[in-house]
Amino acid sequence: MKVEIQVTVEVQTALCIGSGVSASTLGIDRLTLKNHNGNLLIPGSALKGKLRMGCEQILKTLKVRICQSPNPASMCPHYFWIHDNRENEEERYCPICEIFGSPWSESPLEFADLVWWDGEEWKKHKTDVRPGIAISRSRGVVEEDKLFYTETSPPDAKPRFAGDIHGYLKDNKQIALMLTGLKDIRAFGNSKSRGLGWSDVSCDLISPDLTDEEIADAMKGWTNGQNT
Numbered sequence: 082m083k084v085e086i087q088v089t090v091e092v093q094t095a096l097c098i099g100s101g102v103s104a105s106t107l108g109i110d111r112l113t114l115k116n117h118n119g120n121l122l123i124p125g126s127a128l129k130g131k132l133r134m135g136c137e138q139i140l141k142t143l144k145v146r147i148c149q150s151p152n153p154a155s156m157c158p159h160y161f162w163i164h165d166n167r168e169n170e171e172e173r174y175c176p177i178c179e180i181f182g183s184p185w186s187e188s189p190l191e192f193a194d195l196v197w198w199d200g201e202e203w204k205k206h207k208t209d210v211r212p213g214i215a216i217s218r219s220r221g222v223v224e225e226d227k228l229f230y231t232e233t234s235p236p237d238a239k240p241r242f243a244g245d246i247h248g249y250l251k252d253n254k255q256i257a258l259m260l261t262g263l264k265d266i267r268a269f270g271n272s273k274s275r276g277l278g279w280s281d282v283s284c285d286l287i288s289p290d291l292t293d294e295e296i297a298d299a300m301k302g303w304t305n306g307q308n309t
């Protein structure tokens with residue numbers, strides 16, 4: 082069935098999502114990501130990664146068997162071939178890989194980038210650059226040449242990022258798991274330990290039209306012993 086979930090992330094503290102691009106020429110070591118319009122964003126891939134980890138945690142707690150990410154060799158479809166000798170190709174994907182994909186199968190969902198949206202306009206170029214130092218663990222002193230700069234969203238701005246997840250899922254059970262996982266996300270970005278990126282995530286199920294009771298009921302489907 083067709084699924085669309087609107088996701089809003091309200092960041093309570095400054096956010097830094099590394100771009101993975103070296104920015105040493107700019108004197109900034111960790112660049113926060115922007116799209117081509119200069120809007121700050123949380124990449125869809127970061128949301129997907131976070132949500133996958135959260136959903137894995139939930140299913141492990143409910144004793145649902147899933148493969149062992151992120152090592153490709155112990156992920157689906159290999160996992161259930163090695164452990165259960167499952168002949169049927171279709172049955173070799175765990176609930177997590179069915180939703181999020183594996184190195185050998187595509188996810189049926191697309192995760193759009195979450196862009197800074199304040200309800201009236203998309204926000205541009207509002208970042209802070211903050212200095213930090215690297216402390217040598219063994220000697221407990223500041224290491225030379227280890228002063229670095231981190232670009233973050235402004236500390237008091239509490240930016241709201243919005244975007245959507247859309248695509249196709251098999252049943253309400255999968256949707257309920259996604260929504261539960263989304264509400265569990267607490268932080269985004271690098272430097273969690275330094276207090277950056279603590280977030281409140283809210284989500285709106287646009288399609289299909291399900292009541293809270295129907296979602297809660299569907300979630301119970303994971304605990305009724307019919308899981309593989």
Ligand SMILES: [Zn+2]
Pocket residue numbers: 147148149156157174175176177178179183
């Ligand atoms: Zn899997």
